[in-house]
Amino acid sequence: MSFGGPQWPQEPQHRAETPDWAALADASAARARRRKWLLIGGCAAATVAVVAVVASAVVSDKGGASGKTASDLPTAPELPSETTQPRPSFSAVAPPLPPDPKEFISNGKKDKAPLNVDTFYPGKKLTMGNRVYTKGSTARTTNCASATEGQLGAVLRAKDCEQLLRATYTKDGVAVTIGVAVLPTEAQAQAVVKQSARRISPLYGSGIEGFCKGGPVCRFVGNSYGRYAYFTATGYLNGKSVTKGDTKAFQPGDDLAEFTFRQIVRRGELQASAAATAPAER
Incomplete structure (x- = not known):
């Protein structure tokens, strides 16, 4: 038996459904x-x-x-083939050669350095190697012939000798007088040596007497360099004669001649050096 009355609508029944996993995975991947x-x-x-x-x-x-932007720059700029740095330049004019020292001692017009006995023979002793010589008297004269013997005086006068310097040295009983004649030019100095017997007068004094006096044989030698002619007179203080090959007497004369040559050379070198540095100093 059923009771009548209104019928309430029934709620729809829910159905358990399985999710679409493949679709979800695709969506997630997307x-x-x-x-x-x-x-x-x-x-x-x-x-x-x-x-x-x-x-x-x-x-x-x-x-x-300039206002340039990145779009204005070239994409592949080319490097320059040559540098724009300045290159060194060289003067076509060669620098002047240094003065020749011999020019200053070959002509009186250029040879202007002080000139006296002390410039050639300074001090009281002279050393050559292991040999030491003691200086005696010194002298200077403008009358060159008065300090010579024989033909040398006449030739010095003819060649216009300006002055003659002398100094005497001794060692172990041997005495040497060295004389330096100053001529106007090199040619005149050479002529003096060639045309004379080269006999310089011995210089006495300061306890040195007797050598080459009264007849003993002495050794006389002469030479020149530049405008300077130089001579030696060598003898024994005891009056003994100098003989051929006498090493004891020859050595002092050779030493004094060599020292004088060096002094003349040095004189030229000093004047050439002064001339070379003078422009820089100004």
Whole structure:
């Protein structure tokens, strides 16, 4: 028996359904791909922005106020084939040669350094190697013939000798007088040596007497360099004669002649050096 009355609508019955996993997976993958491409796109945009900033900074640094942008720069600039740096230049005019020392001692017009006995023979002793000579008297005269013997005086006068300097040295009983005649030119000095017997008068004094006096044989030698002619008279203080090959007597005369030659050379060198440095000092 059923009771009559209104009928309430029945609620629909729910059915348990299984999710579509494949569709969900596809949707998730699609979302992941979108995120990946967005990330890549953002990085690329950021990189382009950085490059643009750097290019702009380079252009600003090099171009200054020119207003050039990165788009104005060449994509592959070519390096210059030649440098623009200045190259060294050389003068076509050769520097002047240094003065020749001999020029200063070959002509009185250039030979202007002080000239006296002490400039040639300074001090009280003279050393050559291991040999030491003691200086005695010295003398200077403008009457060159008065300090010579025989033909030498006449030749000195004819060749216009300006002055004659003498000094005497002794060692172990041997005495040597060295004489330096000063001529106007080198040619005149050479002529004096060639045309004379080269006999310089011995210079006595300061306790040195007797050598080459009264007949003993002495050794007389002469030579020249530049405008200077120089001579030696060598003898024994005890009046003994100098003999051929007498080493004891020959050595002092040779030493004094060699020393005089060096002094003449040095005189030229000093004057040449002074002439070479004079422009720089001014």
